[in-house]
Amino acid sequence: MSNITQTPCDKGVLSVTPPTASGRPPSGMWVLVATILGSSMAFIDGSVVNVALPVLQVDLNATAADVQWVVEAYLLLLASLVLLGGTLGDHFGRRRIFAIGIALFSLASVWCGLSPNIDSLILARAVQGIGAALLVPGSLAIISASFNTNQRGRAIGTWSGFTSITSAIGPVLGGGLVQYASWRWVFFLNVPLAAIVLVILFLHVPESRDETVRGGLDWRGALLATIGLGAIVYALIEAGSLGILHPLVLSILAIGVIIFVAFILLEARIPNPMIPLTLFRSSSFSGANLLTLLLYAAMNGITFYLPFNLIQVQGYPPTLAGLALLPFVLIMFSLSRWAGGLVDHYGARLPLVVGPVIAAIGFALFAVPGIGGTYWLTFFPAVLVMGLGMTITVAPLTTVVMGSVAERHAGIASGINNAVARTAGLLAIAVLGIVVVASFQNNLMSQLAHLPLPASVQQAIAAQGHKLAAIQLPGGINGEARMQIKQAIDEAFVASFRLAALICSILGLLGACCSWFMIQDTRKATTGKTGQKQQTSHEETIDK
Structure with a gap:
């Protein structure tokens, strides 16, 4: 679930020089169908995989580091190559690069579904990340090339509405597939979608490229x-x-x-750099990106470990675990336009201070639940507050990024911010992994020390500490002893999850401080494009 939201500035690819299209005129309906289904592949995959992680960890006998790599391999290639992917579309044709991304993503999905072991799955996920880096920038770029200025806003709104639906149903669908079929079907689901997209692309969507692009690729x-x-x-x-x-x-x-x-x-x-460093001379641009790094690190970190808590410790079936973050998506969907209007009334800096503070409270609330209890009194308050904080933040954040640089740099500036958000998740999962594993092992040994267990049993359990709550108990342990060991494992995981939640809360507060000290409180600089942002605010707030 670490990818339940679109990264900020996804629509930055629209800020391009008016493209030159070749061939027959586009059919608007078919363009939207192709781009919506293509985007949905990445959005659904980003959200459903995390629900499948606790189950595939047991099925493939994977360690905590292994399941981290299932996510990290994908994010690494996507974060590193997404800017290059957009440039490739401008140079060689947006439809062509988008189609290559779709094909590569679907073939890698088949590889994921057929993987016999965790190493094969990790390598396949890396290839998926390359495909995503080609298709993610392409969907909105194709819309930009296919619709004129008057039609573009409505087209983006349609794309936004449908992709928000896929983002909302993704975790639920993934949970259902994991619970009633197999985690492998989470990946096979992409194949029919890819086939439909490719047929539509080559039959109904014309090629387009930016003829004004000069210079080589970085x-x-x-x-x-x-x-x-x-x-x-x-x-x-x-x-x-x-x-x-x-x-x-x-x-x-x-x-x-x-x-x-x-x-x-x-x-x-x-x-012709991939990332023009001169853009960071703007204090507001630098502050917005630092806020993005801290806040999205926090959100991705907490939502990565949440499914493990829900499924392996709390005993949620995968379908219900997939539903756990649905209120988050619904809040961002229903309030995103209102959040975009906050910039008009208060400027950008105030929402970018208040939003991260509220989100930080939400992260801290994840540290409250123990083991057991109803969802509505345990995790729902945290999801609700986190969703409100992120909703207040994302649209003003995008406004600052787009408004703090010259108009001709708006596209690359938003692309940089998009890549920063993905890199934040990449680093957060890796860093929090160190903390969570160390905390879990220390707490587990402390818990086991109070149980009347043979030294050999304690050693066998401790040797699996890198599996976190997926530890397999040694044979021959039954009855009360088995229940006590399982309780010790669960308590150790909850303790480590609480520590991760508090760290994420601190990151959110640090993000608020960055906004206060670095982002200029000038409405003129941040509201110049508010109307356009409000019109398309939802694609800035729902991902994967």
């Missing part, structure tokens, strides 16, 4: 960003089992940092 930047982020994430995930001071962890982390610094230096020197 392949070196994309490669350095991918390798640098990959090394850093690998080191952080391995730190969960080896320890942060392990020589392998420190060496790979150092290599990742060096490569990422090389990426920054490259972007500062080449004529």
